[in-house]
Amino acid sequence: MEETHPYMKEGLLAELLRPKRIMFIVNPKAGTNMQRHIRNSVDKYLNHKRFEYGFSFTERSQHAMELAEQAIADGFEIIVAVGGDGSINEVASAVMGTDASLAIVPAGSGNGLAMHLGYGRGVDEAIKKINTAEEQVIDVGLMNGKPFFNIAGIGFDGLVSNLMKGSNWRGFIPYFLNSVKAGLQYTPRECRIETDDRVLTEKCFIISIANGPMWGYNFQIAPDARLDDGLFEVVLLKDAPKWQYFAAVPATLTGKIYDADFVEHITTSRVKIISEGENYIHLDGEGTILTGELEFEIKPKALKILVPRQSS
Numbered sequence: 081m082e083e084t085h086p087y088m089k090e091g092l093l094a095e096l097l098r099p100k101r102i103m104f105i106v107n108p109k110a111g112t113n114m115q116r117h118i119r120n121s122v123d124k125y126l127n128h129k130r131f132e133y134g135f136s137f138t139e140r141s142q143h144a145m146e147l148a149e150q151a152i153a154d155g156f157e158i159i160v161a162v163g164g165d166g167s168i169n170e171v172a173s174a175v176m177g178t179d180a181s182l183a184i185v186p187a188g189s190g191n192g193l194a195m196h197l198g199y200g201r202g203v204d205e206a207i208k209k210i211n212t213a214e215e216q217v218i219d220v221g222l223m224n225g226k227p228f229f230n231i232a233g234i235g236f237d238g239l240v241s242n243l244m245k246g247s248n249w250r251g252f253i254p255y256f257l258n259s260v261k262a263g264l265q266y267t268p269r270e271c272r273i274e275t276d277d278r279v280l281t282e283k284c285f286i287i288s289i290a291n292g293p294m295w296g297y298n299f300q301i302a303p304d305a306r307l308d309d310g311l312f313e314v315v316l317l318k319d320a321p322k323w324q325y326f327a328a329v330p331a332t333l334t335g336k337i338y339d340a341d342f343v344e345h346i347t348t349s350r351v352k353i354i355s356e357g358e359n360y361i362h363l364d365g366e367g368t369i370l371t372g373e374l375e376f377e378i379k380p381k382a383l384k385i386l387v388p389r390q391s392s
């Protein structure tokens with residue numbers, strides 16, 4: 081049918097039918113042969129009636145954030161992070177607070193946020209899910225002003241991320257080996273933790289400040305964390321014999337970690353952590369080492385994100 085109804089040409093219906101502009105920001109180092117793979121997948125699986133698309137490829141750290149900012153300035157409405165947790169953090173940092181929405185094609189290690197949202201682990205699968213995904217608005221965490229979207233951690237998991245940083249080997253096996261290494265190496269350290277209504281001083285193996293529930297690979301450190309309730313789940317793994325931490329790993333896969341005797345969790349909108357010396361930290365899996373006070377605050381509903389439908 082060549083003839084179109086006037087409503088189709090302008091007005092609400094035209095706006096609804098207009099293809100959305102979607103930019104894929106690709107970290108070519110994240111997956112095998114990613115440059116070609118992503119183009120083929122998008123050609124094959126993206127709904128071309130609903131989306132007009134472009135690609136940008138990152139060449140260095142922080143480049144994903146710059147490319148995302150540029151794409152938003154150029155009028156792209158959906159910005160897709162194609163990569164691991166680091167790429168997602170950079171792209172989301174550019175998207176937060178704008179009218180654009182984030183989508184994710186997981187291609188790298190971890191991907192706790194993508195897994196939780198239901199994007200799965202495969203490139204083709206994630207692109208198919210974008211076709212029918214729905215927009216939601218989620219909270220963003222800030223640590224000393226720096227955004228994170230899934231989980232920040234201090235202690236053991238911060239050490240794991242710092243160990244991962246030192247090698248180019250990615251995937252579950254190095255993650256597992258570095259976790260064992262960090263588990264043997266890291267000793268709980270005393271911290272003062274201030275939340276909305278509590279102050280406690282504890283020796284902690286892990287302090288997780290969770291917006292989303294899982295680290296990646298289905299390990300749930302904060303099974304009841306919700307992305308849109310304006311609150312963090314703070315999960316403390318307190319001082320205990322090390323074998324107890326290792327023995328608790330299966331409980332993180334079944335959402336039962338809160339049952340362990342040495343685990344405490346607090347729901348709060350603010351956290352301040354004060355400790356002596358260097359802190360091993362990660363924000364969404366990116367390792368860093370900092371000294372001094374760490375202040376966490378939540379920005380409610382600060383990021384638009386496309387969430388796959390449960391059934392698709």
Ligand SMILES: [Mg+2]
Pocket residue numbers: 219290291305306307308309310311312313
């Ligand atoms: Mg929450």
